[in-house]
Amino acid sequence: MPSLPSNQARAQRMDRFMAFLISGGGLLIIGAVLAMLLFIMKESVPLFVPPQSRSMGTLQAPRSGGAWLDESGKAVVLLSRKEGLKAMRVPEGTSLTLPSLSSDGPPLPWRLATPPGPRGDCLVIGGDDRLSLAQLAWSKPAGENDPARWVLEPHWQGGVKLSSVPDAIFHFRLMEAGGLGGGSSLRVVARTAGGLVWSETALEPSATLAWKPIQLDPSLHASAAAWSSDGQRLFVGTQEGRLLDLDPETGQVQSTAEFGEPIQSLGFALGQSSLLVGGARGKLAAYQRVRVNEVFTLQAFHAFPRLGGPVLGFQASLRDKRFLAWTPSEAVVDHLTTERRMFSAPIEGLGVATLAPRGDLILHANEGTGALRLWSLDAPHPEVSFGLLWGKTHYEGYEKPEYVWQSTGGTDDFEPKFSLVPLVFGTLKGTLYAMLFAFPLAVLGALYTSQFATPRLKHTIKPAIEIMAALPSVVLGFLAGLVMAPLLERMAVEVFIYPFVVLLLALLIAPFWSRLPLPFRNAFGTGREVLWMVPVLLLAVALTNFAGPWIERVAMGGSYRTWLQTAMGVTYDQRNSLVVGFAMGFAVIPIIFTISEDALSSVPKSLTSASLACGASPWQTAWRIVLPTASPGIFSATMVGLGRAIGETMIVLMATGNTPILDWSPFNGMRTLSANIAVEIPEAPLHGTLYRVLFLAAFLLFVLTFILNTVAELVRQRLRRRYESI
Structure with a gap:
């Protein structure tokens, strides 16, 4: 068999090399992800190891009638009513000398003695019927671990005379x-x-x-x-x-x-x-x-x-x-x-x-x-x-x-509280408000851009929105926390009535559009409708700035925050879920928009042409034909945006109060799993309980994202099989 030409042989070798390189790179990525998962699990498992x-x-x-163990567990002090204090090495059991026992202690035999507390304090009634307080302590040379070189220094106070000796001291x-x-x-x-x-x-x-x-x-x-x-x-x-x-x-x-x-x-x-x-x-x-x-x-x-x-x-x-x-x-x-x-x-x-x-x-x-x-x-x-x-x-x-959830406190006797429920709740709450803001805007914007906008306008809108994805999360969080949150607090009423004012203006202006000459509408309207909305939006801003204070004064007694508290029992926090939803929505919109627009633009022209030829309007075609056909891609875009919202850290960290509470109210904040890790990691000592609980939270985030992606892929495949025959 004649040998292959040298160029073709080189091409085959290059194909095999690239196939090996791509496959190896994919396997390395999978291995790295699995290694990260195993490491996170390894750091979390000790939480559940039984004592x-x-x-x-x-x-x-x-x-003896009482004993006090040293913090190191190497020595024990015994209290005997007949012999007083004795000390032993643990666990060897050898006696330790007590050279520094002072003579100001109560005389033996003691009439009564309470067992020492955890700090080595006890009450003793001596043979002279006087009450003394003993505070036991070891004097240890620096770095000395041998109890034989320690010196027991009981500090006696009191010698108080008793009116009568009790039967027992409780x-x-x-x-x-x-x-x-x-x-x-x-x-x-x-x-x-x-x-x-x-x-x-x-x-x-x-x-x-x-x-x-x-x-x-x-x-x-x-x-x-x-x-x-x-x-x-x-x-x-x-x-x-x-x-x-x-x-x-x-x-x-x-x-x-x-x-x-x-x-x-x-x-x-x-x-x-x-x-x-x-x-x-x-x-x-x-x-x-x-x-x-x-x-x-x-x-x-x-x-x-x-x-x-x-x-x-x-x-x-x-x-x-x-x-x-x-x-x-x-x-x-x-x-x-x-x-x-x-x-x-x-x-x-x-x-x-x-x-x-x-x-x-x-x-x-x-x-x-x-x-x-x-x-x-x-x-x-x-x-x-x-x-x-x-x-x-x-x-x-x-x-x-x-x-x-409250991992640390101001005192050493603080009781740690490690419930993950408020963190999971906060993650879902923040994601919900972000998706409520981002999903309609991104999908409807992608539908308009792909089906109605002129090619020139489309080539302007899509790159502009994709550039939004380049904004760092820390910048969005910074603007949300320091600019958007105070602005929303000052203009909350205007923000809430703004969508209704825009809708009202659109309904009032729409009849006048149909009366304009058809050549004018064809030349300046079709595919450019979004440009005509700009003056409407600006006019709505002016109207809401005028109507907002009037509504707040007439309907809410002059203060919407007081009205929310008295009428609905809701407290308004400056950094709340709405701020997070707006800010995180800006981070999620570019992802959902880009993938959805690509999916909508990939619908075969033959389907839309057939629909239009059958007498359907462009909006009916977009809603009944294009949108269902592109639904697998739109669903994938939504799941990718959902995963981005769940894992977002900096925006939530900077734009909300990070309060781990269980409340769906949009007027207060939350704490998410990712933000909690960022907040708590400086306070977590290596291999401590908080350290391992944070790893458990990271594992939970990993699993949550994995489940979402898996469900998204299954649904996408099902939708794809459903519409692939169209």
């Missing part, structure tokens, strides 16, 4: 001094043989603590009590299952709640605003004091799985809303916001449990044997669950469960 815990063994220690609260003068005071609530008592005293050796009785209903018997965060209110739990909120000064009960079983213990989660209540039969719930209908009430807003015995106490983490609760047979760690049980382990006998400040280490001290059991807990993202992301959650300070 992991493991036993770290049992240590033998002197019997709770105490250190009241910091306000202003420039005065010292701190201590509020204590306790139980004596005569019932519930309280007192407030200065932390000075010369002070005397005199107990004041709290008069309860004779049918109620106090079993637990705790001070509010400001120390002004007292929460009391009773053996009859009643939870009371009272003023200790007057003894007046402000509100009550039924718990359903005898209350065994009270405590607080991080922030001291959520009251943890444990029952004698294992019921576990959280209450808050919240204003409902202008009245403060005790509201049960979280319930947790029941425990197998009386709840003996609580210990809160200092990092998040997790807390420890224990019974004689079980220790658990739950998360307040998600109501998620992260840890559960069996224990034996009465004792005191403690949770490390980071919440990653649990210790139980058996009162009878002195055995210390240790567990580690790995739960990096406890504040996120599927229900929290997509369901209503009852947050602190809220009257009822709601969808809320």
Whole structure:
């Protein structure tokens, strides 16, 4: 067989090379997209990994009535009424020397001692019947991780003389001094043989603590009590299952709640605003004091799985809303916001449990044997669950469960709120208003340009609109936020009546057009109708500038914002959905217009000629023949514009208030998924919960866009098969 000519062989080699290059480029693009998707998924998946815990063994220690774990989890301080303070290395169990124990502590043996709180503070009644406040702290040389080189420095305050020694101390609260003068005071609530008592005293050796009785209903018997965060209110739990909120000064009960079983213990989660209540039969719930209908009430807003015995106490983490609760047979760690049980382990006998400040280490001290059991807990993202992301959650300070996004706050005890529902809602809302503005203008403009405009006018209009696509989003957002939003606020009434004025003028002028000579209309009208609309639009602007203030003054009492608030209950925000719709519409119009115009112009001339030959008017032909035939392309254009609107970031970021609310009102703003990522990313620490939730939002955007494009392609193919036979 004769060899092919050299030019033809080179052409075939070039064809094979280009086919390989194009195919390889396409595969690389697909691979890059899949790699991005996999990376986003990889960063999001740890949010849903369940907590992991493991036993770290049992240590033998002197019997103690309380324990305090260091934040690092390497040392524990034990409180014994007979021996005072002891320290041990964790988890080795070796004793640590306490060379710096000062002599100003209460003398042994102690009459009474409360278990240390998460910050290492406790009350001690010494052998001399004086009350002291201990604040435990480790002095650590810089960079020293060996507990053997640490120095325990307990700071003792008080030495207050007691009028009588109580049977038990329920709770105490250190009241910091306000202003420039005065010292701190201590509020204590306790139980004596005569019932519930309280007192407030200065932390000075010369002070005397005199107990004041709290008069309860004779049918109620106090079993637990705790001070509010400001120390002004007292929460009391009773053996009859009643939870009371009272003023200790007057003894007046402000509100009550039924718990359903005898209350065994009270405590607080991080922030001291959520009251943890444990029952004698294992019921576990959280209450808050919240204003409902202008009245403060005790509201049960979280319930947790029941425990197998009386709840003996609580210990809160200092990092998040997790807390420890224990019974004689079980220790658990739950998360307040998600109501998620992260840890559960069996224990034996009465004792005191403690949770490390980071919440990653649990210790139980058996009162009878002195055995210390240790567990580690790995739960990096406890504040996120599927229900929290997509369901209503009852947050602190809220009257009822709601969808809320609020990732950060002004204090360390802030409760993060990661509901994605307001963000998805905001994305759909912004897209809807943008498409309501862009779709009719773009499609009808493309229909006019392709079917009615003269070739010269068409070649002017189409490039001008396509140039709009070159406007950067940040410029559109800048103009929308700083120019359009204030202008719309000042001329809102004029903007709303403008379309009706234009329609009215067009209806009034249309009859005069039909009376003009036919040569004039053929020469200057057909294909140039849009030019005659320019003076009509300008005249409408002048009329609305005159009529708008008059309508606002007569029909709206002089202020449309006040009228909206009083008559419709709607608040007008300067940066609202209308501004976003207009600005984003300008970004979407060029895409929809260009693709739709190409689709409309591609309709075979034979179809339009046949329609016109059958007696149909140009508008009937455009509406009944051209538009349905080009519908696959128009639908594709709409979906491309929809995808652009969903993923738009800068316009939404700059032109709206970025408020994540659930409200369809066009007069307030929203927050979209893409804008939320841009706003929150500077505040997201690497591999933190917010960091991973933002990746989840990005994954959601990816999936949403993929579904839209897939549905668009399926519908386009179906429309194409339907009209391809025409």
